[in-house]
Every structure is written in structure tokens, then in C-alpha cells.
Amino acid sequence: MxxxxxxxxxxxxxxxxxxxxxxxxxxxxxxxxxxxxxxxxxxxxxxxxxxxxxxxxxxxxxxxxxxxxxxxxxxxxxxxxxxxxxxxxxxxxxxxxxxxxxxxxxxxxxxxxxxxxxxxxxxxxxxxxxxxxxxxxxxxxxxxxxxxxxxxxxxxxxxxxxxxxxxxxxxxxxxxxxxxxxxxxxxxxxxxxxxxxxxxxxxxxxxxxxxxxxxxxxxxxxxxxxxxxxxxxxxxxxxxxxxxxxxxxxxxxxxxxxxxxxxxxxxxxxxxxxDVGSWDSLHAVSTRCTDENAVRGDALLLGARNCLVHSDGPRVTLVDVDDLIVVVSQGEIMILKRGESQKVRKVTEAIKAIAAATSTN
Structure with missing residues (x-):
């Protein structure tokens, strides 16, 4: 050209x-x-x-x-x-x-x-x-x-x-x-x-x-x-x-x-x-299995639909629930509704506040 x-x-x-x-x-x-x-x-x-x-x-x-x-x-x-x-x-x-x-x-x-x-x-x-x-x-x-x-x-x-x-x-x-x-x-x-x-x-x-x-x-x-x-x-x-x-x-x-x-x-x-800017966007680009679930790690899904599970170790079991994001990583567990993953920022801010309060005590 x-x-x-x-x-x-x-x-x-x-x-x-x-x-x-x-x-x-x-x-x-x-x-x-x-x-x-x-x-x-x-x-x-x-x-x-x-x-x-x-x-x-x-x-x-x-x-x-x-x-x-x-x-x-x-x-x-x-x-x-x-x-x-x-x-x-x-x-x-x-x-x-x-x-x-x-x-x-x-x-x-x-x-x-x-x-x-x-x-x-x-x-x-x-x-x-x-x-x-x-x-x-x-x-x-x-x-x-x-x-x-x-x-x-x-x-x-x-x-x-x-x-x-x-x-x-x-x-x-x-x-x-x-x-x-x-x-x-x-x-x-x-x-x-x-x-x-x-x-x-x-x-x-x-x-x-x-x-x-x-x-x-x-x-x-x-x-x-x-x-x-x-x-x-x-x-x-x-x-x-x-x-x-x-x-x-x-x-x-x-x-x-x-x-x-x-x-x-x-x-x-x-x-x-x-841009994979949230757990919701990761769900959107992930390969789906049965019932539009996206799984990375060990999971057992019974009647669950439209869920994202990401675990670095323990098995996550979901029974008859819809639209959940479940993340298990480095000893932390987070569960929130799909469509609400922008609220993760609140979690990180809260954790920082707890750490700051602990360090001053």
C-alpha cells in the first residue's frame, strides 16, 4: 500500500x-x-x-x-x-x-x-x-x-x-x-x-x-x-x-x-x-459450558445458569442459582450478582480502609 x-x-x-x-x-x-x-x-x-x-x-x-x-x-x-x-x-x-x-x-x-x-x-x-x-x-x-x-x-x-x-x-x-x-x-x-x-x-x-x-x-x-x-x-x-x-x-x-x-x-x-475490565466482561468473552456458565477451575454446577466460577483450588458447588459470579483466589472468596461487578472497586477500597485502620491500632 x-x-x-x-x-x-x-x-x-x-x-x-x-x-x-x-x-x-x-x-x-x-x-x-x-x-x-x-x-x-x-x-x-x-x-x-x-x-x-x-x-x-x-x-x-x-x-x-x-x-x-x-x-x-x-x-x-x-x-x-x-x-x-x-x-x-x-x-x-x-x-x-x-x-x-x-x-x-x-x-x-x-x-x-x-x-x-x-x-x-x-x-x-x-x-x-x-x-x-x-x-x-x-x-x-x-x-x-x-x-x-x-x-x-x-x-x-x-x-x-x-x-x-x-x-x-x-x-x-x-x-x-x-x-x-x-x-x-x-x-x-x-x-x-x-x-x-x-x-x-x-x-x-x-x-x-x-x-x-x-x-x-x-x-x-x-x-x-x-x-x-x-x-x-x-x-x-x-x-x-x-x-x-x-x-x-x-x-x-x-x-x-x-x-x-x-x-x-x-x-x-x-x-x-x-478490555476484560470486569468479571462481567470476562464472563462475556469466556467459553461457555452448559446453561451459559463459564468455569475456570473445579466446579460442580447443578441447575445453575448464567454463572461465572473462577477458583484456584477448592471446588465451588452451585445449586439452582442464576447470575452469580463466584471467585476463589489466594484464600479470598467473593460472591456477587452478575451485572454488578463494577462494585468490586468498593471491595478493594473497603479492604484498604480496614488495613489502614488496623495499622494505626
């Missing part, structure tokens, strides 16, 4: 703590490092997602991660047969805009950075690869491209992208980014038909991203540059300078860059995507 094939560098963002999937996901081993939807972990599935891409060369991936997870990441990438990679280990989380800037400075200026969260599901890889190929001509011209998920319902848990004029093969200029809507606005956008969910997956040249950051977030860029200039290196591990990175402003790539730029495009795609 373009005369000079670009080099795509996968940039995998793996700094999240995954608290919405407590008690399985914990800060020391968050959801991206767990096998939640397959035998492989979410990180492993992401790392091999660009294999077989034919429209451009694909270089060694760059991961940006919490320093505490370095050994686990090494182990999992090697299990997946990935021997050449770099891991930039953040001394502190500063959200996605600085994280991507770290990777952009590590890459070559003309590299096309394929930015992917490490904890998403994409079932239809050919559709994803086709969307990447459609984006490349604009990326080569310096555009910042995002991938919008074709919505299948009025979801209120995602931001939306309003698409404008066509600017390529199945590619649209971004008219605006929309905050997470209420139900009425989500239904309206779905009816209008020119909106997509914001999946947080991007493709742009490293130099185009850094130019945009210099224009819109010069302080952020200066701190990231100082941190990378003073980085220590140990094999595949890169340790940015802690003092400079601590001083870096914290912001998402959407707010800091994408919403401020003019040459921003969206490729709408339907590719079996999920």
Missing part, C-alpha cells in the same frame, strides 16, 4: 494494576500477567498479536511496565518464544502519555509505534491486521491514528470517538473524542452510527508523537527526555532516571495529545475486542 514498507514496533503498555478483577488480580501480579481467557496470559497473547502481519516488517517489541514485574515479564515472554525485546521499567506510574514517550525515545524516529494495552482480548486477528494495513498510509504522512471498536450496544463504560470525513481506505478523520456517556447519550451515538468505542490502541510514527508532545506537553517531554538520557541499562531492561520521571506530569495520551492534535484519524474495526 506504500512504496517504502514501514517498520512497526509493538509498544505494549503493562503498567496497570487490574484492581477490578480482585481477588485474582493483585498489584504484585495484575490481570495482564494472568491466564484469564486462555492458557496463555493476557500479556503473552498481546505480545504475539502482530505475528503473521504481512503489510510491513515488525520489529522487536518495547514494553513499558512497573519495575516490580520485570522478572515475571521476562519469564512469560521467553515462554512465548520472544527472545528479543526491551522492557522500560517505570520507577512510578505516570499514565499513558509519558509511557508512550519513553517508548518513542527508545525507538527509531521513523518507526511506526503500534501502542497496545497488555490486557485486552482481540479474537479476530486478521481484522486487526487489516485495520493496521489501512492505517499505514496516513501514519507514513505523520498522522496519529487510533482504532475504534464498532459498538454493539450503548455501552457507558467506554469513551467514544466521533468520526468525520473519510481520509483513507476505511479511515476517518476524528471529529471529537467523547467522555464516557450516560445511557441516553450512548443510545443517541449508537443511533447516529458514526461513533466508535475508544479502545486505547494507537499507531503513529515515533517522531510524529514526539513532535506532538513537544507542541502540547513540553514539560512532560523534557522530563521524559531527561529520564531516558539518564537511564541505566541491564540487558533487555531499561531503568529511566527516577528523579526526572517522578517530576513528570501524569496524563493519558487521549487528554495530553490525541484530543489536541488536528491530524488524527480513526480506523473503525470489529475484531472481537474486549
Amino acid at each position: 506504500i512504496s517504502d514498507p514501514m517498520n512497526i514496533v509493538p509498544v505494549i503498555l503493562s503498567g496497570g494494576s487490574g484492581t477490578r478483577l480482585w481477588p485474582v488480580s493483585r498489584p504484585e501480579r495484575p490481570k495482564q500477567l494472568l491466564p484469564l481467557t486462555a492458557d496463555e496470559t493476557m500479556l503473552q497473547l498481546t505480545a504475539v498479536r502482530t505475528q503473521g502481519f504481512a503489510s510491513a516488517s515488525v520489529g522487536r517489541p518495547i514494553l513499558v511496565s512497573n519495575a516490580a514485574h520485570a522478572d515475571i515479564i521476562d519469564e512469560q515472554l521467553k515462554q512465548s518464544g520472544i527472545d528479543e525485546y526491551s522492557v522500560i521499567l517505570e520507577p512510578i506510574g505516570r499514565n499513558t502519555a509519558p509511557a508512550i514517550a519513553l517508548a518513542a525515545l527508545e525507538a527509531q524516529p521513523a518507526d511506526a509505534l503500534l501502542v497496545m494495552p497488555s490486557d485486552h482480548v482481540i479474537d479476530d486477528l486478521p481484522a486487526f491486521h487489516d485495520a493496521i494495513a489501512r492505517a499505514l498510509p496516513l501514519v507514513a504522512k505523520g498522522w496519529l491514528v487510533t482504532f475504534g471498536i464498532t459498538p454493539n450496544g450503548p455501552e457507558t463504560g467506554y469513551g467514544y470517538i466521533q468520526m468525520g470525513e473519510t481520509c483513507g481506505d476505511g479511515v476517518h478523520e476524528v471529529a471529537r473524542f467523547v467522555e464516557k456517556p450516560d445511557v441516553a447519550n450512548a443510545q443517541r451515538m449508537l443511533a447516529e452510527g458514526n461513533h466508535a468505542w475508544n479502545a486505547g490502541i494507537f499507531l503513529f510514527r515515533a517522531d510524529a508523537y514526539l513532535t506532538a508532545m513537544e507542541k502540547h506537553q513540553p514539560d512532560m517531554l523534557a522530563n521524559v527526555q531527561t529520564a531516558m538520557a539518564g537511564a541505566k541499562r541491564d540487558g533487555a531492561h531499561i531503568f529511566p532516571g527516577a528523579m526526572a520521571f517522578h517530576a513528570c506530569p501524569s496524563d493519558s495520551v487521549d487528554y495530553a495529545i490525541m484530543e489536541r492534535e488536528t491530524q488524527v484519524a480513526c480506523v473503525p474495526v470489529s475484531m472481537g475486542w474486549s
Whole structure:
């Protein structure tokens, strides 16, 4: 599609703590490092997602991660047969805009950075690869491209992208980014038909991203540059300078860059995507057995329907109940109604409050 094939560098963002999937996901081993939807972990599935891409060369991936997870990441990438990679280990989380800037400075200026969260599901890889190929001509011209998920319902848990004029093969200029809507606005956008969910997956040249950051977030860029200039290196591990990175402003790539730029495009795609952001969404993407139940671990279900059971040891037995989520992990047991899994945040907050109260006594 373009005369000079670009080099795509996968940039995998793996700094999240995954608290919405407590008690399985914990800060020391968050959801991206767990096998939640397959035998492989979410990180492993992401790392091999660009294999077989034919429209451009694909270089060694760059991961940006919490320093505490370095050994686990090494182990999992090697299990997946990935021997050449770099891991930039953040001394502190500063959200996605600085994280991507770290990777952009590590890459070559003309590299096309394929930015992917490490904890998403994409079932239809050919559709994803086709969307990447459609984006490349604009990326080569310096555009910042995002991938919008074709919505299948009025979801209120995602931001939306309003698409404008066509600017390529199945590619649209971004008219605006929309905050997470209420139900009425989500239904309206779905009816209008020119909106997509914001999946947080991007493709742009490293130099185009850094130019945009210099224009819109010069302080952020200066701190990231100082941190990378003073980085220590140990094999595949890169340790940015802690003092400079601590001083870096914290912001998402959407707010800091994408919403401020003019040459921003969206490729709408339907590719079996999920952010696995809750136990309910895990149930939705899991293989179902009898009566729409999804089971991982040892379970006995008698007359149970539409339930999710996840156990790391003890057998869970459900008798004549519907729409339950039951999680047994690391000595903790959690039971809640299906459709209410966003309330897990209340659980983690309550546990923190109990721990704080105990420590002061």
C-alpha cells in the first residue's frame, strides 16, 4: 500500500494494576500477567498479536511496565518464544502519555509505534491486521491514528470517538473524542452510527508523537527526555532516571495529545475486542459450558445458569442459582450478582480502609 514498507514496533503498555478483577488480580501480579481467557496470559497473547502481519516488517517489541514485574515479564515472554525485546521499567506510574514517550525515545524516529494495552482480548486477528494495513498510509504522512471498536450496544463504560470525513481506505478523520456517556447519550451515538468505542490502541510514527508532545506537553517531554538520557541499562531492561520521571506530569495520551492534535484519524474495526475490565466482561468473552456458565477451575454446577466460577483450588458447588459470579483466589472468596461487578472497586477500597485502620491500632 506504500512504496517504502514501514517498520512497526509493538509498544505494549503493562503498567496497570487490574484492581477490578480482585481477588485474582493483585498489584504484585495484575490481570495482564494472568491466564484469564486462555492458557496463555493476557500479556503473552498481546505480545504475539502482530505475528503473521504481512503489510510491513515488525520489529522487536518495547514494553513499558512497573519495575516490580520485570522478572515475571521476562519469564512469560521467553515462554512465548520472544527472545528479543526491551522492557522500560517505570520507577512510578505516570499514565499513558509519558509511557508512550519513553517508548518513542527508545525507538527509531521513523518507526511506526503500534501502542497496545497488555490486557485486552482481540479474537479476530486478521481484522486487526487489516485495520493496521489501512492505517499505514496516513501514519507514513505523520498522522496519529487510533482504532475504534464498532459498538454493539450503548455501552457507558467506554469513551467514544466521533468520526468525520473519510481520509483513507476505511479511515476517518476524528471529529471529537467523547467522555464516557450516560445511557441516553450512548443510545443517541449508537443511533447516529458514526461513533466508535475508544479502545486505547494507537499507531503513529515515533517522531510524529514526539513532535506532538513537544507542541502540547513540553514539560512532560523534557522530563521524559531527561529520564531516558539518564537511564541505566541491564540487558533487555531499561531503568529511566527516577528523579526526572517522578517530576513528570501524569496524563493519558487521549487528554495530553490525541484530543489536541488536528491530524488524527480513526480506523473503525470489529475484531472481537474486549478490555476484560470486569468479571462481567470476562464472563462475556469466556467459553461457555452448559446453561451459559463459564468455569475456570473445579466446579460442580447443578441447575445453575448464567454463572461465572473462577477458583484456584477448592471446588465451588452451585445449586439452582442464576447470575452469580463466584471467585476463589489466594484464600479470598467473593460472591456477587452478575451485572454488578463494577462494585468490586468498593471491595478493594473497603479492604484498604480496614488495613489502614488496623495499622494505626
